Amino acid sequence: MSRTVSRRILAVWLREVGVDYVMMPAGASSSGTTVGASLSPVSTVAMASPSGAAVETLDGIRGELTDCRRCPLCAGRATVVFGVGNPRARLMFVGEGPGSEEDRLGEPFVGAAGKRLDRWIARIGLRREDVYIANIVKCRPPGNRAPTPDEAKACLPYLSRQIRAIRPEIVCTLGATALNFLLGVEEKITRERGKWRERDGVPVLPTYHPAFILRNAARETEVIEDFDAVASRLRLPPAK
Numbered sequence: 001m002s003r004t005v006s007r008r009i010l011a012v013w014l015r016e017v018g019v020d021y022v023m024m025p026a027g028a029s030s031s032g033t034t035v036g037a038s039l040s041p042v043s044t045v046a047m048a049s050p051s052g053a054a055v056e057t058l059d060g061i062r063g064e065l066t067d068c069r070r071c072p073l074c075a076g077r078a079t080v081v082f083g084v085g086n087p088r089a090r091l092m093f094v095g096e097g098p099g100s101e102e103d104r105l106g107e108p109f110v111g112a113a114g115k116r117l118d119r120w121i122a123r124i125g126l127r128r129e130d131v132y133i134a135n136i137v138k139c140r141p142p143g144n145r146a147p148t149p150d151e152a153k154a155c156l157p158y159l160s161r162q163i164r165a166i167r168p169e170i171v172c173t174l175g176a177t178a179l180n181f182l183l184g185v186e187e188k189i190t191r192e193r194g195k196w197r198e199r200d201g202v203p204v205l206p207t208y209h210p211a212f213i214l215r216n217a218a219r220e221t222e223v224i225e226d227f228d229a230v231a232s233r234l235r236l237p238p239a240k
């Protein structure tokens, strides 16, 4: 069992036995000894990363967003759509922003585009609950427009923290908005899909947004290629 997994198990166990706070190392010296320490809630800081730095839990991040007013999208939202799935997912998807169904139900990709995404996930032998799904912005842009750069900028730190907490082996961006805002580029998805990139040491594969494929069925073969590349990199067994 890896060091990380055992720390996660320890964090869960600590919470089960009623421990609310732990001493977290502030840093480590070159000799490996701890330099300074602070008291941290187990619910917010579940474990230390291999470098000794504190890693947050998704619940800790979610807690900061319940009444978020960092951008104007808060005015029209019914729900903050935080993200859904396995907090230890090996594969994470990032879309654009919640639509009306997502806003109503508080979960990303639950409408027609989400059903198509579920199909692609099933094709590589995974279930929706095996992966993690989030968006560039967590509140619905009015009329399903793309988020503005300012809206994306306000929300992106939370997505970055989610990625750091989950530590997926691959992030798959869905559509141009997710590709461009997550990687800080201005690219055309038709040129960039299927090309591996990297963000903070995490491999990123851009592919098309499922809503685009619902309108452009002929391009779905490219998405299938991209999902096969993801499955191969994760060394997933061939789906039955």
Ligand code: URA
Pocket (backbone or CB within 6 Å): 095, 096, 097, 098, 099, 102, 107, 108, 109, 110, 111, 113, 114, 135, 211
């Ligand atoms: N489109 C997205 O980009 N995200 C959702 O959650 C739903 C539709």
